[in-house]
Each structure stands twice: as structure tokens, then as C-alpha cells.
Amino acid sequence: MSALPSALSAACALLLAAAVRAEEPVALPPLVVTATATEHSLRDVPASVSVVERAALERRPILDLADALRGEPGLALTGIGLGRRGISIRGMPAEQTLILLDGRRINAAGTAIAHADFDLGWIPAEAIERIEVVRGPMSSLYGSDALGGVVNVIARSPTDVWRGSLSGMMGVTERAGAGATYQTGLFLSGPLVQDRLGLSLQLAARGRDALRDARDPRVTSLEEQDALSGSLGLTWTPMEGQRIDASYSLGIEDRWRDILGSGTRPVAYGSTDAIRREHIALSHRGDWGWGSSTLRAYRSRLERTNRRSDGGAVSGPQTLVDEIVDGSLTIPAWGWHRFTLGAELRRERLEDPTVNRRGRDEATHVAGFLQDEITLSEGLSLILGSRFDLHEEFGWHASPRAAGCCRSCAPWNARGRAADALPG
Numbered sequence: 145m146s147a148l149p150s151a152l153s154a155a156c157a158l159l160l161a162a163a164v165r166a167e168e169p170v171a172l173p174p175l176v177v178t179a180t181a182t183e184h185s186l187r188d189v190p191a192s193v194s195v196v197e198r199a200a201l202e203r204r205p206i207l208d209l210a211d212a213l214r215g216e217p218g219l220a221l222t223g224i225g226l227g228r229r230g231i232s233i234r235g236m237p238a239e240q241t242l243i244l245l246d247g248r249r250i251n252a253a254g255t256a257i258a259h260a261d262f263d264l265g266w267i268p269a270e271a272i273e274r275i276e277v278v279r280g281p282m283s284s285l286y287g288s289d290a291l292g293g294v295v296n297v298i299a300r301s302p303t304d305v306w307r308g309s310l311s312g313m314m315g316v317t318e319r320a321g322a323g324a325t326y327q328t329g330l331f332l333s334g335p336l337v338q339d340r341l342g343l344s345l346q347l348a349a350r351g352r353d354a355l356r357d358a359r360d361p362r363v364t365s366l367e368e369q370d371a372l373s374g375s376l377g378l379t380w381t382p383m384e385g386q387r388i389d390a391s392y393s394l395g396i397e398d399r400w401r402d403i404l405g406s407g408t409r410p411v412a413y414g415s416t417d418a419i420r421r422e423h424i425a426l427s428h429r430g431d432w433g434w435g436s437s438t439l440r441a442y443r444s445r446l447e448r449t450n451r452r453s454d455g456g457a458v459s460g461p462q463t464l465v466d467e468i469v470d471g472s473l474t475i476p477a478w479g480w481h482r483f484t485l486g487a488e489l490r491r492e493r494l495e496d497p498t499v500n501r502r503g504r505d506e507a508t509h510v511a512g513f514l515q516d517e518i519t520l521s522e523g524l525s526l527i528l529g530s531r532f533d534l535h536e537e538f539g540w541h542a543s544p545r546a547a548g549c550c551r552s553c554a555p556w557n558a559r560g561r562a563a564d565a566l567p568g
Contacts, residue, residue, distance in 0.1 A: 233280075299344075
């Protein structure tokens with residue numbers, strides 16, 4: 145008889161343990177949007193995608209986007225001159241890695257300014273919710289800028305209750321003042337009108353001391369940097385299924401370095417870059433029951449002015465301006481198709497005294513894309529689509545795509561090879 149209470153106690157303990165385990169939260173795969181322009185679970189997306197979550201960003205020292213992506217598979221931080229870095233995906237040049245902010249393009253400074261890594265400092269770590277990295281060509285959605293892949297930085301959105309965070313970081317080297325770094329950031333968000341209007345505010349400061357070249361202390365191998373940035377965002381939900389976002393961000397950055405001049409008796413001189421970044425955006429997202437839509441208008445402006453301590457010839461000044469309107473419409477059909485139709489109008493302008501006689505050049509770019517996401521069975525899907533670009537100088541160009549995903553196997557593409565095994 146004594147064995148019966150023991151057996152009952154053991155059975156109750158097992159049931160209690162099972163109940164506790166059942167109440168534990170289940171970690172769901174993150175939703176990603178970069179690879180298809182629509183939401184997908186990370187395990188179901190038909191591309192080689194990785195996500196850097198905010199929790200991971202909080203555990204590492206980060207000065208710019210390159211630091212945030214350090215160690216990601218398939219990515220390399222390549223030198224682009226003057227000790228600066230670019231993000232290379234699968235061995236492709238850094239100029240063919242497209243960097244987005246909430247799906248919006250930012251100025252691709254590296255294509256117009258030599259040794260420019262100015263694309264990496266648009267948003268500080270404190271304002272990042274996650275980073276989505278797509279490894280492999282994405283020209284069918286984003287054009288030739290994305291031949292290597294896409295890095296999409298997703299910013300933190302306003303919350304239903306007031307929340308804030310403050311962070312700080314300082315790093316020192318063995319030699320005092322040589323290459324030391326610092327960063328501090330503030331993020332604040334909350335409702336101005338409950339369930340209707342939300343606000344997000346971000347401020348940040350970061351910097352790094354110069355690092356002298358070990359072989360020649362007259363020059364610097366890493367330039368000195370000081371930067372201030374801030375952004376303000378408003379989110380309005382006038383009714384269920386409708387959302388309007390407006391944002392403005394501004395960044396000011398100064399860089400100094402010592403460079404050894406040319407000639408029989410080279411003399412070191414100081415070179416200064418003053419950089420100003422500005423981004424303004426307005427977007428609407430709607431869920432209409434029969435489908436969903438997005439419409440965005442935004443403008444990016446980057447100014448760079450170079451000065452020399454010896455009064456020699458400088459490069460620039462340069463100004464890059466991108467003005468973009470884009471939109472998409474997604475419609476599910478017949479229970480196993482999801483069609484997405486999108487269009488983009490982009491006007492680019494470059495002001496540089498070395499460009500031509502006018503010191504100014506501009507181009508207009510029109511593009512459209514069509515995509516069909518086909519659900520063949522549980523865990524098996526196929527994507528067919530193409531983007532069509534019309535450039536006023538280069539004419540028409542089509543970028544077709546065929547990709548698929550089997551949940552029980554690796555993502556594959558039209559060549560029938562695992563996506564992660566494809567060469568760069």
C-alpha cells in the first residue's frame with residue numbers, strides 16, 4: 145500500500161512539470177520582409193537570410209553598421225582605402241551591397257566618392273530593432289545595386305507605453321589616446337494619443353581617436369572621427385489597418401587624418417572631411433481586406449566637404465541627393481498565390497566640380513516589378529518574378545527570378561542548388 149502514494153505523487157509531479165512546460169513561451173522564428181517585400185517566417189523565406197536581433201547588438205561594441213554585422217556568415221569587411229571599410233557579401237564588391245533603412249534606399253556614396261564609407265553611419269545602434277541580411281543577388285526586387293545582396297536596417301518603432309533606453313560604451317587601447325572609441329545613445333518612444341499617434345526619438349554621439357601608423361608615425365592608419373546624430377519619428381493609425389509614418393533624421397560628422405604627400409621630399413599634411421546627412425520620409429501602409437499596399441516618398445541628402453592643412457587641392461565638395469517615390473500592392477488569389485506588383489521612380493543628383501563642365505549631373509530611373517509567391521504544399525513554396533528598369537542613359541534591363549523553399553531542405557533556386565552553397 146505504501147507504493148501507491150509514491151506512484152500518485154510521481155504522477156502528479158509529472159503532470160505539473162508538463163503543465164509548467166506548456167505555459168513556457170514558445171520562441172517563434174522572426175518575420176523578415178527584405179527577401180520578398182512581404183512578411184515571411186525566417187524558416188520559410190526562399191533565400192539565404194540571417195537576422196541580427198537587438199539582443200545581440202546590445203552585447204557588442206558598435207560604432208557603425210560594419211561593427212554590427214561583424215562575424216555574420218557570408219559577409220566580409222573589406223578595405224576600401226584610407227583605412228575605411230565596406231560590406232562585401234559572398235565576395236562581391238562593397239558597391240554591390242545595397243543598404244536600406246526600413247526598406248528605403250540611402251545614398252550610395254561609394255559609387256560617387258572615392259573611399260567613401262558614409263553609408264554605414266546613418267543609424268546608431270540604439271535605434272536599431274534588427275538587421276536583415278540577404279546573401280545573394282536581389283536585383284529582381286532592388287535593381288543592380290543589389291547584385292551582392294541586401295542589408296536592411298529595421299528601426300525601432302513607437303510603442304503603446306512610454307519606454308526609453310540609454311547606453312554608453314568606451315574602448316581604449318594599450319597606447320593612451322591611440323584608437324580609443326566612445327559611443328552614447330538615447331532612445332525614447334511612446335504614445336502622444338493612445339492607440340492613434342506615437343512618437344520615437346533617438347539621439348547619439350560617437351567617436352574614435354586617430355591611430356598612428358606603426359611604420360610611419362607622421363601619418364594615420366585610422367582617422368579620427370566625431371559624429372552627432374538624431375531622428376524623430378511619428379506614427380499615426382487613423383483607423384484599423386491603416387498606418388502613416390513620418391520621420392526626419394540628421395547626422396553631422398567630422399573626420400581628420402594625416403596623409404603623406406608625394407614627391408622627392410614628401411611632407412605630411414592634415415586632411416579634414418566634414419559630412420552632413422539628412423533623410424526625410426513619409427509612408428502609408430494599408431490593409432484593405434482583399435490585399436495590402438504601401439506607398440512611400442522620401443529624400444536623402446549627403447554633403448561632404450574636404451579641406452587640407454597645406455592649402456593643396458581638395459576633392460569636392462560633393463553633394464548627393466536621392467528623391468524617391470515607390471509603392472507596392474499585394475493581392476492573394478485562389479488560396480495559393482500571392483501577387484505583388486511594385487513600382488519605383490528615382491531621381492539622383494550629384495554636384496561635384498570634377499564631374500563635367502557644369503559640375504553637376506543627374507539621372508532619372510523608373511522601375512517596376514511583378515512577383516508571384518506560390519504555395520505548393522505545407523512547407524513548400526515557389527517564387528517567380530522579374531524587375532524591369534528603365535534608365536535614361538542605359539535603357540531597359542530585366543532581372544528575372546525563380547526561387548523556392550522546402551522547409552525540410554535548404555532553400556534552392558532555378559539552378560537546383562542549395563542557396564547557401566551558391567558561390568558569390
